[in-house]
Amino acid sequence: MTGSDLCRNAERPAVETCVDRAGVPPLAATPTRGRRERPRSGSTLACRRRDLRRVHLALLVAFIAALAPGGCRPAQRGGSASEAGVGERKAEDGGDESRVVATAPAAQHAWRIVESAGGDVWRTLARHDAAGGRELLVLPRRPQRIVSQTVASDEVLLELLPAERIAGLSTYSASAGTSIDLAKASRVGRFVGGSAEEILALKPDLVITAVYSAPELTRRLRAVGVPVLQLRAFDGWGDIEDNIGAIAAAVGAETAAEELLRSANGRLEAVRSRRARAPAVRALAYTYGNAQAAGSTFDEVLRICGARNVAAEAGLEGWAAIDLERLIVWDPEIVFLSSETGREEAERERFLSQPAVRRTRLGEPGRVVVISGALFGTVSHRYVDLVERVAAALDRLSATHGADDAERSDPAPGKTETASESTP
Known part of the structure; x- marks a missing residue:
C-alpha cells in the first residue's frame, strides 16, 4: 500500500x-x-x-x-419578575416545588397559573414575553383591593366580582360616553386616571394595566411591591378570552369566568349559525373618516355575522383612512357608524345630510346603523353584545331590502375604484 x-x-x-x-x-x-x-x-x-x-x-x-413550564420561585413576595432573575429551589423529594395547576388559553402572551407547593404565596402567574423569557406575577394573597386602569378590565371585573373587592376603576368608566356599565361602575364610585400617587392612595393589592399604559406607571408600582397584571393584546375574540382568563386567574374568579365564556361562546355560535343561512351582505364600518379594514376587531365581527367587509376586499388593513368618494364608489349595502352615547340619531342625520350619500342606496331606511362608541370599540365580553347588535341590523336589512340588493350589481371594490379613477 x-x-x-x-x-x-x-x-x-x-x-x-x-x-x-x-x-x-x-x-x-x-x-x-x-x-x-x-x-x-x-x-x-x-x-x-x-x-x-x-x-x-x-x-x-x-x-x-x-x-414545559418549570417551577420557579420568585425572589420577592409581590409584583413581577423575570425568570432569569428568579432563583429555583427543589422540594425535599428532589422534584420541582411548583406545578402548573390551570392554564389560560395557550396563546403566546397568555398568563398561566402556577401554584407554589410551599404555601407562602397565594398564587403565581407566568407568561412568556416577546424575547422568549418568562414573566412572573406573584400574588401573596387573594386580591381584595383591585384597581383597574383599562376600560376592558373595568367591564370584566364588574361582571366577575362584587363591588367591594374593586378599589378603583379607570376614568373611562365614569362617563356615559365611554362606559357600557355606568350603573355598575357607580356602585364602585372610585375612578383613577393613571397617576401612581392616586392609585397607591387606594392601597391596592393588584393593579391591572395594558401594554399601552404608561411604562413609568408600571415601573413605579412594581418598585414598591404592588403586583401589576398587564394585558397585551386586544385584536379579537381570542385575545378577549385570554384577557378574561388572565383576570379571573389573578382575582380567583375562574368559575364565574368559565360560565361567562361558556355563555358568550354559545351566543356567538348562535349568530354564526343563523347568519350562515342568510345572503352575505356587503358592509362597511366607518368611524370618523376611517374604515375598519382587514385585521380590525370590527372586521372579525362582520365575518362572524357572515357579512363581507368591503374595505377588506379592497385590500386595506387595520384602521384605514378613506374619503367619502371612495365610500360612494364601494357602494356598500349597509354602513355602521360610531357616536357618543345618546347622540346616535344626530350622527345618523349628519351622515345622511351629505348629498353624495343621499343619492346612494344608503339613503334608504335601515342602511345606516349608528352604535355608541363604548360598544363599538369594546374589547371585553361585551363584544358579544356588539356582534348581536350587528347581526340584528343585518337581519332587518335582509328582510327589508334583500330582494332589491340581490338584483343590483355586486362591484368588486378594487376593480370598481380603478375603473372610476381611469374614467376621463
Missing part, C-alpha cells in the same frame, strides 16, 4: 460503524475529499437509519421537555 493510499484511507469515514462511543451516529458521513462512500452492506445502512431515528426521537423529547 502506498503512502497516498494510506492518506485516502485515513480520510474515509467509518461508515460501517452504527454508533460511536457516545452512542451517537457519526455525522461525518461525507469524506473531506474524494467521492462519498456507500455503506458496505444493507444491514449496516438499516442500522444507521435506526440509530438516527432514535437520536431524532431523543432530541424531540428533550425539546418538548425544555418547553
